[in-house]
Amino acid sequence: MTGAALQGLASLPLYDWPELRDATDALWAALGARLREVGLPAPETLDRDTPAAALWADPELLFSQTCGLPHVAGAARATRLICTPNYDAEGCGSGRYSSAIVARRGAVADLDALRGGRFAANGSDSLSGWAALLDAMEPAAIGEVVWTGAHRASVLAVAEGRADAAAIDALCWDMAQRFEPAAKELVVLGWTRPAPAPPFVTSALTVSGDRARIRAALVETLVDPETAAIRAELRLSRIVAFADTDYDDARALARLVRVAETARPELREG
Structure with a gap:
């Protein structure tokens, strides 16, 4: 062009x-x-x-x-x-960002308590909602995935009890706290590595x-x-x-997704 x-x-x-x-x-x-x-x-x-x-x-x-x-x-x-x-925004800086791993307030004490749980994720092509989650939790810790199509929908899925936790893009988490009432039901248990x-x-x-x-x-x-x-x-x-x-x-996270979904085909979207 x-x-x-x-x-x-x-x-x-x-x-x-x-x-x-x-x-x-x-x-x-x-x-x-x-x-x-x-x-x-x-x-x-x-x-x-x-x-x-x-x-x-x-x-x-x-x-x-x-x-x-x-x-x-x-x-x-x-x-x-x-x-x-x-x-x-919290979780962002120097051109990098993380994801907030969120769960319902009072439901679990820490990330270890989420092992084997049901996780909401916006899509298998998402770095912040899927690849970063796999990196933080390890594929073996993911019991089941609820695919939501969007970070905001993942916030709702966790708040409504359809999922135990989700990794939410730091900027989307900032937006959710400003605009999505359901975010008040959630707490941040940790942050993924910056990317x-x-x-x-x-x-x-x-x-x-x-x-x-x-x-x-x-x-x-x-x-x-x-x-x-x-x-x-x-x-x-x-x-x-x-x-x-x-x-x-x-690129490293993309490879992690491929390896995880090859080892555990049930984690693939759709």
Whole structure:
């Protein structure tokens, strides 16, 4: 993709909770305007209709955010790393993030008490909700999995007693404490090991000069006083210039998932 492209696609699907949709749209409006100023084909609005995986594979993709596992697996063939966000939330820092392992308040004393239990997980392609859980608990400790499709749904599954525990992305846990009443029924038993935060990506066809323009526009957006309130709401403070090799931790977690699901096929989603 170059500045002469007829159209571009953009999405921010990972943390697009309804309560934050206005802030997400405002962030994109500010960033998109800067991208158009430098000749890039930024759309006026974010695409919320096309499935995320389809957008990541689209050669017209200008800007999106992908989970770490898809980034180092299938999406890596179709996308290129732009940069990594840094979030100001518990469990986040220096471009990395962890997951909170949560259980119902008063149900268990510690992580050891969860061995053999039923765990909620948003999806088998999730670094924060599945791979990080396997890393923290060991596959043998997982008795059963309830697949929920989203971190918020995992919070509800644990609060309602359909699962004993779940690993919740640190930023989603911050959001749940602000917006999801069921989170008050849960307690954090521990945190998973930090991993690189979900990266901002563009199509593999986006040339290096345009990737640099996107990074520069994003930096300008994140230091603009006009976006301060938006950034605070989204907990987005700055970007970190990670290289693709900085996602080797995610690659190791992807291998762990493959090994675990080979050894215990009953853990596979679906």
